Amino acid sequence: MNEGGLHHHQSDILVIGGGLSGCWAALTAARAGARVLLLEKGYCGTSGVAAPAGPGHWWVPPLPGAREEAVKARLDKAQGLGEATWMHRIMARTWQTLPDIGRHYQYEPDDSGRIRLNALRGPEYLRALRTYCLAAGVQILDHSPVFGLLRDKAGRVAGAYGVHFQGALGPYRAQAGAVILATGGCAFQSRLLGAANNTGDGHLMAAQAGAQFSGMEFSSIFSIVPHNTTMSRAMIYSFARYLDNAGQEIAPDAEGQSFLGVARALAQGRVLCDLSAAPETVRAQLPLISPNVMLPFRRQGIDPFQERFPIDLVGEGTIRGVGGIRLKGENWQTGVPGLYATGDVASRESVTGPISGGGAVNAAWALSSGCLAAEAALAEGHVSTGELEPFTDNEACSNGQNGSDSREKTIRKQIQAVMLDAPTQLSRNAGNLRAARNALENCHDSLTYSAPGGSWRQRQQRRETQALLAVARWCTASALERTETLGMHRREDAITKASDVPAYHVISSGLEHVQSRREAVHA
Amino acid sequence: MIELILEAQCTACGECVTICPSNVFDGGPGGVPVLARQQDCQTCFLCELYCETDALFVHPDATATHDLTAIDVATGDYRRDSGWGSWAEDAQYRNEHWRMGDVFALARSRT
Missing domain, CATH: 3.90.700.10 (Succinate dehydrogenase/fumarate reductase flavoprotein, catalytic domain)
Known part of the structure; x- marks a missing residue:
């Protein structure tokens, strides 16, 4: 439907992001009979970090003791932040569901004639997921970045708005009973393979809706x-x-x-x-x-x-890092009604602890979180009707001037100078973290009062810059909050050892003013 | 960064325009795509897989363009080694991704 140049979409489930997790979420919902719309900023099949890589999946057979042993080994590495229940759930769901991809992915047997189901080459895997999604009836709209979430009168997330850069050109609004955010982690546009689109857009829109973050200090890898x-x-x-x-x-x-x-x-x-x-x-x-x-x-x-x-x-930022949207329910709920967060956009502390999940745990998490969140969203069975409105209108900050591309580039360079500086990120101390915080606050001041305006493309780039900056600020605030070394977060100025203090999560939030606090891990 | 579209090989199918995750290409007036937003290229090489006539060349340098011409480059090796598309039936380029776990294990055993 196209009214006054604005495209309208309606579905039961809206999935934002067409990488590993978003595809599995969309597929699960569509196979259960739901109407599913998947919005992808790039192209579902080539976007995201899994596509040019080769994800293995955490793959432990349900043999007596095998999973208990794998969980125990992982819990030891997780240093107080891991949770056995979550590990078991993602292992079981991955084992159960991944083989379905064999309908569209051509496995090759190994030298002994055996098929190794957990190891897939990225381009073929994501192509297979796209084909499978389309066969299951998922509507995929590529080149359609989301600018923000929409809420209904009751404050529940019930859609998203953005712009189509290909196909039906122009702005759109998508209304849905629930929204699954699967936009991936954020690597600050380093040259990490496949990560250029991973600018933290999902983090930003979730924060605007009131979501919080956990483990953002685990972003230094x-x-x-x-x-x-x-x-x-x-x-x-x-x-x-x-x-x-x-x-x-x-x-x-x-x-x-x-x-x-x-x-x-x-x-x-x-x-x-x-x-x-x-x-x-x-x-x-x-x-x-x-x-x-x-x-x-x-x-x-x-x-x-x-x-x-x-x-x-x-x-690698929060991609091979760990932090992300703080989960508030056992099925990837965010605490914001109607909004689920799956894959790398969510904090993976419960299955990885403070060290990277690498390819295997992260891929199992991506798959199973997508499947389980989709099922939970369907079980909720919410139907969205009535008028929707954006959570916040960042563009209201405009001072009316035309946007400046060069200024925006400068801000992105400043964010990168902080977040991609390997020596200081790999060996943090209060001094370099405070300097980072100040540099980022200066970026924030300058961005808030520069103007959006301009073309849709400029407005998208501006959203990305805001998102990159927001993620950088949560990472830095969280790194300041955790004064001990733990996992990939290494404080060279640590006075106490992490093992000497009760385990805690660092929760961060806020856009205008960033906040961080510690929250004890419940034993 | 995407460096070249080899016009002599391009069939103007438009696949690269669609599948580029960075929306680098626009459909051109003669059907041959143009590099409308070259600097947005994320150097993922995936467009080369989707180009059945090997008409695209991505330079591995993600930081600069190189002013290469058609005679400077050989294309199609990524698609071939992947056993993708027209190479799918060629046993020589069978997908051996399954070896990765064994290689990591070998590396661990040596340290």
Whole structure:
């Protein structure tokens, strides 16, 4: 329907974001007979960090003791923040549901003729999910970023508004009985492969609706890429050594994988990677395991196994980090009526603790949270009727001038200078965190009083900048709040050990004024 | 960053315009797409998979363009190694993603 240039959409379930979690959510709801609309900022099938990668899934068979053992191992790593119930639920649901993808994904047997159901190549997996969604009757609208959520008279989330950049062009309003937010984590537009669209849009719209965040201090994790590239696929670097500008090998740090030594060497100059220890068999198999990994080398005339090549670190923010929307119910409810948060946009502390869930736990979380939230939303059975309105109108802050693209770029660069600075993020202290907070508050002041206006594209970019900034501010406030080292959050100025204080979550919230506080973990 | 659309190979199917997650391409007047928003490219290489005639070339440098021309580049290797589309039946490019867990385990066993 198109009234006065505004497109109207109506569905039972609205899913925002067409990556791993959003696709599984949409699919689950559609197969249960619901009318489902999936809005994707880019293209459902290529958007998000799973598409160019290769997610494994946490995959533990229901054999006697097997899952208990896996949960116990993970709880030990989770250092007081993990919860066995959540771990069991995502393991069980992943085991139950993932094999369905075999209808549209062509598995290849391994050398012994066995199908390994949990390991899927990203482009094929996301293409299969799209095909499956469409076959199940999901309406997918690509290139349709959401600008904000809509509420009904009772204050319940009942839709979203945004703009279609392809297809039916122009602004839209989508009304639904419930909204599942699956917009992914935020990596501050580092060069992390596939993460350019992960600007925290979902975090921002959830915050405007009143959601809070948890674990945003667990956002300091970095990956290796060949210099100037995006190729952050990790497997081959498990055979790597790194050398500084003087040719000295950089010793792995005590924690083994945080790259602080590499980060400090990169601040001084070039760092070279040596892959000569990679076995011949792995070198030969690599193109058929991860076909994109060799592209940067081949296309720049580098033989990565014969010669050393320069590398960079790229930030992973809350993507391979942990923090996100604080969940308030056992089925991924956010505490805001009508709004669910699944996948990387939600805090994953209950299944990962303060360390990264890596590909396996995070993919199992993405899948199962999508499925279970969709079922919970359907069970709620809410039908939205009547008028809707936006939660807040940020654009009311306009001073009426035309937006300035260059100023916006400057603000994004300032956010990145803080959040993607590997040496200070990997070794935090009160001084550098306060400096970061001040820099971000200055960005906030300057952004609030600059004007939106302009084209739809400019307005979308402006939303993204606001979102990037909001996420950066919650991360920084949370990092200041947690004064001990815990997992990936490393405070070089810590006086107490995390093991000496009762476990707590750091809850952050607020847009105009950011707040953070500790909340004890309930035993 | 997306560097080239090879006009001689492009069939103007418009697939890249649709599937680019960064909405980099616009449909061109002659049907051949144009790089309308090149700087928005996220260097994910996925457009190359979806281009059945290998008419696209993404340079791995995500920070700059390189003024390359058609004679400078070889295309299609990502799609081929992925066994994607017209390569799907070629046993030589079978999907061996399932090996990844074994490779990680091998690396762990050596340290």
